[in-house]
Amino acid sequence: MASYRGPQQRPGAAAPAGGHGDRFAPWYLRPVNSDTASDILAAAQDLLPWMIEIRRDLHQHPELGLEEHRTNAKVRSLLDEMGIEYVDGLGGTGVVGLISGNSDGRVVALRADMDALPIQDDKDVAYASKIPGKMHACGHDVHTTVLLGAARLLVEQKTSLPGTIKLLFQPAEETVGGAKLLIEAGALENPRVDAIFGLHVDPTLETGTVGLHFGQRNASSDNLEIIVHGKAAHGAYPFEGVDAIVAAAQVVSSLQTIVSRNVDAQEAAVVSLGTIHGGTQANIVADRVEMVGTVRCASQTTRQLVLQRIKETAEAVALGLGARAEVNIEPSYDPVVNDDSMLEIVRETSRSLLGDDSIVIFSKPNMGVEDFGYYLSEVPGAFYSLGVRNEAAGIVHPVHQGLFDVDESAMAIGVALQVLNALAGLAPC
Secondary structure (H helix, E strand, O other), X not given: OOOOEOOOOOOOOOOOOOOOHHHHXXXXXXXXXXXXXXXXXXXXXXXXXXXXXXXXXXXXXXXXXXXXXXXXXHHHHHHHHHOOEEXXXXXXXXXXXXXXXXXXXXXXXXXEEOOOEOOOOOOOOOOOOOOOOOEOOOOHHHHHHHHHHHHHHHHHOHHHOOOEEEEEEEOOOOOOOHHHHHHHOOOOOOOOOOEEEEEEEEEEEEOOOEEEOOOEEEOEEEEEEEEEXXXXXXXXXXXXXXXXXXXXXXXXXXXXXXXXXXXXXXXXXXEEEEEEEEOOOOOEEOOEEEEEEEEEEOOHHHHHHHHHHHHHHHHHHHHHOOOEEEEEEEEOOOOEEOOHHHHHHHHHHHHHHHOHHHEEEOOOOEOOOOOHHHHHOOOXXXXXXEEEEEHHHOEOOOOOOOOOOOOOOHHHHHHHHHHHHHHHHHOOO
């Protein structure tokens, strides 16, 4: 990993404008009382005008995975103003900041993803995306802003921190799994990370609530391609060939028995074929059919079983009909498996900040994927959901949809939670 770069002071640089004059001018405005959640929340709420300005700027200028150059520059500029050193360009467009307290203490990482989606923004708001066909439809603009807010509060306590905080501004969560790129670039090393926390906005949860999954939170993901090879013949004389379409149809039907007959009913797995293409014209027996799909599993054990059975089933069924199946599996994201002790920290910080009634415990894993699982394969950590729903304001639409939005007041809660999680994570085990 490259060495950390110190903050770049710009001539005449001032703190970001928030419309509140001197109250927001100096970064050392007032020390945050780390002993009380209410003081930290109050400090985070003081930052809301500043955070809303940042979030709306990012929302208007979305960038797809590994294209986050403007976002990268924005993050670096704000880290410079906060006096936080950082390494730039990890994983292409990633930024890793470092807040160094006691060098002999623990190291806690906080992560935010920065990329947007190829979705048209359909909201009628002043801060709608200015880039046609691109939108922050999954809340990564919020994640980035929350991490910047947490950084601003934590750096004020730099001299009293019992350890070190790493700030992971990650690219390409939606595409190539930017978490893996950051890990390969050494983001968890020098100094080695002991624990990591991440959050994701959740429009199904009201603002002021937090969603927790103990253990398995998100499924693994693998990309599946099956090519069935047959032998072409005239449609009037199919016995002279091997019909790849007929063989492919049997393969599709047989694959659907894997989850129902090979996977423990108490486990979760999905095998979905999204496209199938084959044949050239009506009177020719097809000699080739291509199918692609996705496989989602709730555990690594089930994942290996399902992938093995897909290969065995496709090859055997095709062979039984005189055809040949070529099975190509491209591993995608690892499952997200929370460390229970780390998630217990999140539950305690949520309880101290918002009360017992604010905590929602999810009993079932989400079959969607998240590349935070790569971090959790390396270090203990927790990934949790931040409620951003506000029915009174019409903020009710799901992620990955053109009307998606968030209750921006939830960002203060996210900041306070991440600060509290970081401080708790720095405590000696």
